Amino acid sequence: xxxxxxxxxLSEQQDRRLRVIENLLRGRRTVxxxxxxxxxxxxxxxxxxxxxxxxxxxxxAQLLAQQGLIAGDSAEGVVHLTERxxxxxxxTTYYRPITRQNWVNVDLIAxxxxxxxxxxxxxxxxxxxxxxYPLATDLTTRQxxxxxxxxxxxxxxATNLREAxxxxxxxxxxxxxxxxxxxxxxxxxxxYTVSQLAQSTNRSAWEIQLMHxxxxxxxxxxxxxxxxxxxxxxxxxxxxxxxxxxxxxxxAVEAGGDLARVARVRKVKLSTVREHLLExxxxxxxxxxxxxxxxxxxxxxxxxxxxxxxxDSWQYMELPAAMRDELDFFYFRLYAIWRMKRxxxx
Amino acid sequence: xxxxxxxxxxxFGFNTFRSGQKAALTALESNQDTLAILPTGAGKTLIYQLxxxxxxxxxxxxxxxxxxxxxxxxxxxxxxxxxxxxxxxQTGYVERQVILEHLNELQFLFLSPEMLAQPQMxxxxxxxxxxxxxxxxxxxxxxxxxxxxxxxxxxxxIRTKLNQPLTLMLTATAGKVTRQEISKQLRxxxxxxxxxxxxxxxxxxxxxxxxxxxxxSRLQALxxxxxxxxxxxxxxxxxxxxxxxWLQQTTGVQAAAYHAGLSGEDRFRIQQQFxxxxxxLICATSAFGMGIDKNDVRFVIxxxxxxxxxxxxxxxxxxxxDGQPSIAILLYAPGDEQLPLALGQSNRPDEATxxxxxxxxxxFAADDPVIHLLDFYRGHGISQAAVTQxxxxxxxxxxxxxxxxxxxxxxxxCLRQVWLQAFDETSPAHSAACxxxxxxxxxxxxxxxxxxxxxxxxxxxxxxxxRLNRLF
Ligand SMILES: [Zn+2]
Numbered sequence: 001x002x003x004x005x006x007x008x009x010l011s012e013q014q015d016r017r018l019r020v021i022e023n024l025l026r027g028r029r030t031v032x033x034x035x036x037x038x039x040x041x042x043x044x045x046x047x048x049x050x051x052x053x054x055x056x057x058x059x060x061a062q063l064l065a066q067q068g069l070i071a072g073d074s075a076e077g078v079v080h081l082t083e084r085x086x087x088x089x090x091x092t093t094y095y096r097p098i099t100r101q102n103w104v105n106v107d108l109i110a111x112x113x114x115x116x117x118x119x120x121x122x123x124x125x126x127x128x129x130x131x132x133y134p135l136a137t138d139l140t141t142r143q144x145x146x147x148x149x150x151x152x153x154x155x156x157x158a159t160n161l162r163e164a165x166x167x168x169x170x171x172x173x174x175x176x177x178x179x180x181x182x183x184x185x186x187x188x189x190x191x192y193t194v195s196q197l198a199q200s201t202n203r204s205a206w207e208i209q210l211m212h213x214x215x216x217x218x219x220x221x222x223x224x225x226x227x228x229x230x231x232x233x234x235x236x237x238x239x240x241x242x243x244x245x246x247x248x249x250x251x252a253v254e255a256g257g258d259l260a261r262v263a264r265v266r267k268v269k270l271s272t273v274r275e276h277l278l279e280x281x282x283x284x285x286x287x288x289x290x291x292x293x294x295x296x297x298x299x300x301x302x303x304x305x306x307x308x309x310x311x312d313s314w315q316y317m318e319l320p321a322a323m324r325d326e327l328d329f330f331y332f333r334l335y336a337i338w339r340m341k342r343x344x345x346x
Numbered sequence: 347x348x349x350x351x352x353x354x355x356x357x358f359g360f361n362t363f364r365s366g367q368k369a370a371l372t373a374l375e376s377n378q379d380t381l382a383i384l385p386t387g388a389g390k391t392l393i394y395q396l397x398x399x400x401x402x403x404x405x406x407x408x409x410x411x412x413x414x415x416x417x418x419x420x421x422x423x424x425x426x427x428x429x430x431x432x433x434x435x436q437t438g439y440v441e442r443q444v445i446l447e448h449l450n451e452l453q454f455l456f457l458s459p460e461m462l463a464q465p466q467m468x469x470x471x472x473x474x475x476x477x478x479x480x481x482x483x484x485x486x487x488x489x490x491x492x493x494x495x496x497x498x499x500x501x502x503x504i505r506t507k508l509n510q511p512l513t514l515m516l517t518a519t520a521g522k523v524t525r526q527e528i529s530k531q532l533r534x535x536x537x538x539x540x541x542x543x544x545x546x547x548x549x550x551x552x553x554x555x556x557x558x559x560x561x562x563s564r565l566q567a568l569x570x571x572x573x574x575x576x577x578x579x580x581x582x583x584x585x586x587x588x589x590x591x592w593l594q595q596t597t598g599v600q601a602a603a604y605h606a607g608l609s610g611e612d613r614f615r616i617q618q619q620f621x622x623x624x625x626x627l628i629c630a631t632s633a634f635g636m637g638i639d640k641n642d643v644r645f646v647i648x649x650x651x652x653x654x655x656x657x658x659x660x661x662x663x664x665x666x667x668d669g670q671p672s673i674a675i676l677l678y679a680p681g682d683e684q685l686p687l688a689l690g691q692s693n694r695p696d697e698a699t700x701x702x703x704x705x706x707x708x709x710f711a712a713d714d715p716v717i718h719l720l721d722f723y724r725g726h727g728i729s730q731a732a733v734t735q736x737x738x739x740x741x742x743x744x745x746x747x748x749x750x751x752x753x754x755x756x757x758x759x760c761l762r763q764v765w766l767q768a769f770d771e772t773s774p775a776h777s778a779a780c781x782x783x784x785x786x787x788x789x790x791x792x793x794x795x796x797x798x799x800x801x802x803x804x805x806x807x808x809x810x811x812x813r814l815n816r817l818f
Contacts, residue, residue, distance in 0.1 A: 116611070119817065122818065123817040123818055126817075126818045131424050132424075133417075133420055133421075133424070133614070133618070134420065135611060135614055136416055136420075136610040136611070136613075136614055137610075137611075138438055138441070139438060139440060139441035139444065140438075140440065158818035159818070161818065162814060162815060162817070162818040165814060166811055166814060169810070169814070174809075174810070177810045178809075178810040178813075181810040181813050181814045182810075182813065184814075184817060185614070185615065185618070186817040186818075187817065188622065189813075189816065189817060190614075190615045190617075190618030190619045190621075190622060190624065191615050191618075192615065193602070193608070193611075193612040193615050193616060194612065195612070196602065199591070
């Protein structure tokens with residue numbers, strides 16, 4: 001990630017974004033990281049750069065600091081955009097993905113691997129070549145594409161796939177459609193590398209990857225249609241973005257039962273039940289979480305009376321001691337999530 | 347049993363062997379351990395593929411380069427061998443389990459040396475019926491072993507544990523010392539099958555430059571007029587990347603960098619672009635080359651001084667495989683030997699470090715590669731004195747090899763003679779078509795290596811839908 005990419009993700013006020021960005025990219029899904037990811041609208045970054053090293057954003061942050069675009073303590077991860085930084089961030093025509101709200105629901109990395117191999121296989125098949133170098137990829141991808149190919153191969157495959165891809169890519173900006181097309185490898189077309197595309201479009205490598213993700217997500221959305229040629233290949237990659245154990249806890253709570261009882265039945269600690277619920281509340285739409293059951297009207301009213309101002313300024317420790325004795329930090333956090341899900345960002 | 351020629355015809359559809367292949371196969375068929383020193387592109391892999399076809403059991407291939415192994419597996423599958431697999435540190439857990447479950451059914455198994463050195467893996471491999479053990483890039487036992495890949499040093503012991511299977515060692519280049527060292531490490535007395543390393547169609551050239559700036563402008567001038575395609579080798583990834591961009595912008599040549607830092611996906615694309623002629627120039631580190639067969643490479647330039655003549659020979663061997671006039675150019679500035687010297691030393695602990703390490707091994711961080719190396723030796727029960735001696739000897743060898751390389755760079759009469767001498771070969775008489783040492787001017791026109799003006803085949807820009815249609 002270049003300094004210019006990081007600049008786009010930082011903020012003038014919220015000065016604790018750096019570590020959250022790093023943890024999200026690397027797929028460290030602690031409740032705290034997820035909560036702040038939601039708070040800062042950074043959750044689409046989750047899992048997008050798992051091989052990133054710890055501290056990999058420190059160097060670009062230092063460069064931004066040297067240029068006077070951010071201030072603060074980059075070693076501590078506390079940095080904010082300066083006025084110049086804010087101007088620089090908004091003045092560029094940085095790429096803004098249009099499908100990002102869907103990203104947490106689909107495994108984009110795996111989907112991209114499958115798409116690339118499927119296009120290569122279909123392209124070579126369309127030109128009746130069977131002897132070629134397949135893209136080097138992992139076993140799961142190879143097996144999935146192999147199974148898919150044996151089901152769908154036939155005289156119409158190339159036409160169907162081409163039409164499906166064209167129709168999805170047409171919904172993206174033309175530049176994105178071109179960048180997504182040019183990554184494909186196939187018959188007599190090796191495709192272009194990320195850095196070659198970055199060079200020819202005058203964008204950063206990360207922007208090119210964002211365009212790829214945008215293209216993959218757009219195609220995956222269309223492939224939810226059962227008739228789509230990639231339906232079988234992509235469908236398993238859509239998933240509720242909540243861990244399996246958190247889903248089980250959520251089901252147990254929804255089936256009725258207070259949290260302490262769920263903890264006993266599931267043989268986990270009460271604190272674990274609460275973490276699971278927070279994870280689910282953060283990752284799911286408001287309608288899919290039993291707020292009325294877990295966060296009663298009475299509790300909401302008490303918080304509404306006790307906290308004021310922007311959510312970021314709320315402090316659990318500033319609540320009256322009696323209220324803290326009665327209502328765990330869990331409820332405080334859940335109330336903030338509920339407010340955000342309702343669209344109260346202030 | 348059918349004749350070797352009959353097998354060749356059946357499996358590959360050829361009716362004659364290339365030189366060296368038959369001699370190596372004949373030696374193996376008479377149960378002789380064999381060291382085959384054959385130039386790049388001579389079809390070394392065919393030797394063990396055909397042997398594996400003719401004999402029951404599994405051919406185990408130990409190879410040092412991960413990317414090369416996967417490449418090789420793909421190639422073999424394409425040519426019809428289906429029971430082939432590779433296990434490296436990059437193989438995912440699930441895939442590894444699948445391969446291990448079907449280990450007994452494999453006809454060819456590729457392993458990295460560190461994978462084979464793991465006791466569990468070695469035990470599994472020990473239960474296989476091995477028809478042949480292949481040590482690919484066998485010169486790495488000497489060139490890389492003590493510095494980078496300590497596991498190669500265990501191959502002798504591993505071979506003993508595997509009950510000394512019939513062994514084929516393959517390399518493109520090995521002088522007398524390297525040959526002796528390979529035999530010693532592997533504890534065997536192989537029959538040596540060798541061809542001359544000389545490549546008469548590759549003109550040899552050394553260009554003396556005063557400093558870095560002059561080197562860059564000389565490089566730029568050469569790339570602007572040399573016949574393409576070509577490869578430029580660098581010692582650093584960053585410099586390869588920067589130079590590719592710079593040359594593309596200033597000379598209009600289609601160039602890209604290739605090094606181990608790229609993703610597998612991008613390495614694939616760059617290789618294929620070069621193969622299909624979309625790219626004319628690769629700026630590479632030594633990661634590039636093994637496993638690439640492009641016949642019409644017209645020039646190989648070395649921007650940095652290689653550490654020894656064997657790597658140099660290997661890298662310039664990518665030029666002119668089609669037998670057409672080609673050129674190998676070494677750019678040399680005074681003091682260039684400092685870089686390989688420093689690279690060698692940074693991989694090697696000094697005596698004081700070894701002493702401190704053996705006194706308190708726990709207080710060193712194992713993520714330092716030098717400490718990792720010492721951990722490895724200590725873990726295998728090698729004493730401080732032996733390790734010190736090993737590194738001292740190793741340093742002497744490296745210095746001697748570098749001195750030979752430097753002698754080549756500074757040679758005033760015949761470069762080919764210096765080169766071939768290192769491989770105990772005598773050189774044909776020097777002529778104007780042979781080489782141009784540092785002070786001799788280079789006449790590309792005479793060598794028929796000047797770039798001919800090409801008719802501009804500038805493709806009209808197409809929109810993305812047309813490009814997408816073309817795929818299908
Ligand atoms: Zn000569």
